[in-house]
Amino acid sequence: MSNLLEVHKVVKQYGDYVALNEVSLNVPKGSIYGLLGPNGAGKTSLIRIINQITLPDSGEIILDGERLQPKHVQTIGYLPEERGLYSSMKVGEQCLYLAQMKGLSKTEAKKQLDYWFDRLGIQGWWNKKIQELSKGMAQKIQFVVCVLHKPKLLILDEPFSGFDPVNANIIKDEILALKEQGSTIIFSTHRMESVEELCENIALIHKSNKLIEGKVADVKRQFRTNSFEVGILTSNVEGLMYDITQKFTVSPANFKSLNDDLKLNIQIGNATPNELLNVLTQRGQVTHFVEKIPSINDIFIQTVTENKV
Amino acid sequence: MSIISLIIKREFIAKVRNKSFVVMTFLSPLLFVAIAVFIGYLSSMKADTKSIVIHDSTGLFVSDFLKENKNSSEFKFYNLSEFDLKALKDSIATERFSGLIVIPKTTNVNDLEGKVEFISNNSPSISFIENTQDVIASKITKLNLEEAKLDTLAIQKAQSKVNIHLVKASGEESLKGLNEIKIGIGGAFGYLIMMFIIIYGNMVMRSVIEEKTNRIIEIIISSVKPFQLMIGKIVGTSLAGILQFMIWAIIGLGLMFAASAFFGVNVGPTARISPELMQSAQHELSGSAQMYIAELWNLPIASILIGFVIYFIGGYFLYSSFYAAIGAAVDNQTDSQQFLLPIIMPLILSVYIGFFTVVNNPHGSVAVIFSMIPLTSPIVMLMRIPFGVPWWQIAISVSLLFATFFLVVWFAAKIYRVGILMYGKKPTWKELYKWLKY
Secondary structure (H helix, E strand, C coil), X not given: CCEEEEEEEEEEEECCEEEEEEEEEEEECCCEEEEECCCCCCHHHHHHHHCCCCCCCEEEEEECCEECCHHHHHHEEEECCCCCCCCCCEHHHHHHHHHHHCCCCHHHHHHHHHHHHHHCCCHHHCCCEHHHCCHHHHHHXXXXXXXXXXXXXXXXXXXXXCXXXXXXXXXXXXXXXXXXXXXXXXEECCCHHHHHHHCCEEEEEECCEEEEEEEHHHHHHHHCCCEEEEEEECCCHHHHHHHHHHHCEEEECCCCCCCCCEEEEEECCCCCHXXXXXXXXXXXXEEEEEECXXXXXXXXXXXXHHCCC | CHHHHHHHHHHHHHHHHXXXXXXXXXXXXXXXXXXXXXXXXXXXXXXXXXXXXXXXXXXXXXXXXXXXXXXXXXXXXXXXXXXXXXXXXXXXXXXXXXXXXXXXCCCCHHHHCCCCEEEECCCCCHHHHHHHHHHHHHHHHXXXXXXXXXXXXXXXXXXXXXXXXXXXXXCCEECCXXXXXXXXXXXXXXXXXXXXXXXXXXXXXHHHHHHHHCCCXXXXXXXXXXXXXXXXHXXXXXXXXXXXXXXXXXXXXXXHHHHHHHHCCCCCHHHHCCHHHHHHHHHHHHHHHHHHHHHHHHCXXXXXXXXXXXXXXXXXXXXXXXXXXXXXXXXXXHHHHHHHHHHHHHHHHHHHHHHHHHHHCCCCHHHHHHCCCCCCHHHHHHXXXXXXXXXXXXXXXXXXXXXXXXXXXXXXXXXXXXXXXXXXXXXXXXXXXXXXXX
């Protein structure tokens, strides 16, 4: 799969502070790409560079095979983390204005707006002023504004903040629908569960450096610990414990189960799961056997704490 | 280009729709007219006629004062020369009369110098004193002439007036007094530009700050270049300002006429000129009036008007771009105050240069230099144009003006872009230079 966006060794400095230190990213076409990192990691700096709000000190950005140029702003949709619209302007006019700035003709903009307002069930807002809307309502308008011109690349910075669960779900579905239509989406957030749900690829930026990048499954494989959660019903707990501690590392586990079973976390190291199962089945009834897959949250916390220099 | 016109349109509509704009557009002329009417009413409210008593022991001047009663309603002169001077003085103290002119007895009227007294409780107005002195002095002159057996009429006839004809080398005739008209025209236009900049410059600045306070700045800057945004804002806001100015002018004039008709108060220039003055002025001018009018038509009217439009637009744009640069550099309006003074200074300077230097010597080196410098040229050059300025000077001045405008807008755009991302951190010169290259 080819990459829609390639970031090559981008460096950005503010005075003595290095915001981005030779960061390189590859965002595959048609994917949802999670850009993760703790506060102040450099995510926003990178996003601003991609949006050509600022320019990198060095490095190169390739969008759809071309070096990033001013004309590309029309193919990018951007939802900044800092939300805002002209507060005294009417919703409809404002959307038309912003859409035309992205190169849409007035009629085309109107058509798109009708489509989106209808889709999100906000037709009645056309003549309202932004200052009359609630924060969540204004967020919806902003979302519409950044997707109106059917951008090839959509950059969403914390898209769900400020939304109630119902609306967050609506937006999530829209993001997925846009992806189906071929948009590539860069998704920056601190909400790991939504990354887990949406993203196929992630990158983790920490302290101005990219630490992890790849497909979610690959990253998880890289972070797997070969641990298994085991539930077992046995009459001879001591015998079981003796057997497994011979070969594996064991710690108590905590998961929900209907049985009154013994719950363990077992690290098998280089052994195969079958070897563990063999030991277990000899000693009792296995009720639960699951590989512990690290969540993105775990990976995030682990990476960030490990690199706390 | 289409994006700039889009921004211009939005700025214009946003400004014009703004409630405060609408309110101010229609309230300001009302306020202005209300003040004008009030002042007109006050000045037309005749102070109570003051009774002035004349105690003329010579008996020579009374008749001249009484003649004055016909012209002035402010003062009424009474001849009470028969009465006892002490009783009259008492009557002043008890405020039965406002003032008392005492002319002592004398054999030679020329000895009256310094001996005529005016007694009152309140100090009299300067015009009253001058008027009184005039009456007495002209009477004395007349008496002296009669004594010398000179014919006053003959003397009046003998007095002559000379008007020097000013002729330009190009053959155009011009009148000496015309210079005042030229100064008047140039000055009025210059003042208009200054007023407009002071009133509407702030509007541009607020408009530039708008995106920051609304937090929409990132969306906008990820769509358009700051330079386009700046130009759009300056032009859009200016158009709104020009519209408001025009509405004011129209409403103002309309209301003035309506008010003066309604209240029966003389509002406007005629209120300040007394009928006598008008008469005398007419009398004096009747000879040269026609020539003046003819000369007015000889003024380079076309170049004055075209110059006004160009310098008005250029000057306003240039100063607006400075306001825009300030707006770009600050986060909110309260921070901007300290930057405003340096903008106003050159404006005031150019008005002073215009009224002192240009008036004395329209083509002197100081006037020429300041009519080239972009910051002062809109006003100074405009004041020079009625005196005739070589076209190449205008060309240099105008191109400098517009070049500076674009330079400042470009600079403002740079500041704007850097300002977004600096988060209160001061940019170093190196950084600033790097930004300027983008």
